[in-house]
Amino acid sequence: MFLLHSPDVRAAEIFTRVPDKFRKPNVQTEWARANRGGQSTDSFLEGPVWSPDGHLYVTDIPHGRVFRISQAGEWELVVEYDGEPNGMKMFDDTHFLITDYRNGLMLLDIESGAVQPYLERRNTERFRGVNDLTFDSAGNLYFTDQGQTGLHDPTGRVYRLSSDGKLDLLLNNCPSPNGLVLSPDEKVLYVAMTRGNCVWRVPLQADGSVSKVGQFFTSYGPSGPDGLTIDSQGRLFVANPGLGRVWVLNHRAEPVVVVTTPEGASLTNLCFGGSDMKTLFMTESITGTVLITQMDVAGPLPQRSQSRP
DSSP states (O other): OOOSSOOEEEEOEEEEEOOGGGOOTTOOOHHHHHHSTTOOOSOOEEEEEEOTTSOEEEEETTTTEEEEEOTTOOEEEEEEOSSOEEEEEEEETTEEEEEETTTEEEEEETTTOOEEEEEOEETTEEOSOEEEEEEOTTOOEEEEEOTTOBTTBOOEEEEEEOTTSOEEEEEEEESSEEEEEEOTTSSEEEEEETTTTEEEEEEBOTTSOBOSOEEEEEOOSSSOOOOEEEOTTOOEEEEETTTTEEEEEOTTSOEEEEEEOSSOSOEEEEEEESTTSOEEEEEETTTTEEEEEEOSSOOOOOOOOSSOO
């Protein structure tokens, strides 16, 4: 990769870790057997969401948990249920929408901890394993259906669920679609293809269709891009597990900032938060660590659903 300028390389700081009382080192799960080679997995953090109430929320996939973390780094269990929650976004002031690998889209009541189905099937067909999600300003929901797809089976899917309930299949030839995020003008959808070790650029046409989809960024190493976010200037942030890095890309897909982790290499997802939306929160999943670094440009305020739960 040819760069006109060397990127700014900075190390993230440890914000907080999963407390010992919440770790489950001796609990074997079906998810860990399939996705971690049966290794002991006391937690696997994902889906960070900053809430206006001043808390960070994260999911724990294999143990079906959602946690609330205070600005002091104190952990509280919101819910533990029979599922595999991954990506998560605010649905409205009192609900989160979760991409649950086992159950489909699930709605979480933040105050009560109640979890209920939101969208389990498409035309009576189960999803392969939904992964991550993002809303646009009109309340349309974009989400990935990853399952166990990869270069051997590039049949992962990307959907758009409109605020009136219409479900459109946008892509069905994806090698492990994972994180996704819209450009600030909402004319382009970026989708991380983990097993393809790249990020796709998906132009969105005026009629809602997609055209001239291309490969925007190419990474390397044992595991490809995972979670995505974007700042208010349109720079794309790519969490890259296996490398333990976050790539911050300009409009030419050149890394202008590289964030490294002081612990572990499984940087799976990220979000902006803090009072000025300039704090970048990152999940290091295998060690159960939440990392932070300060950015000079704020992230956009999160979009939400326009539908009723």
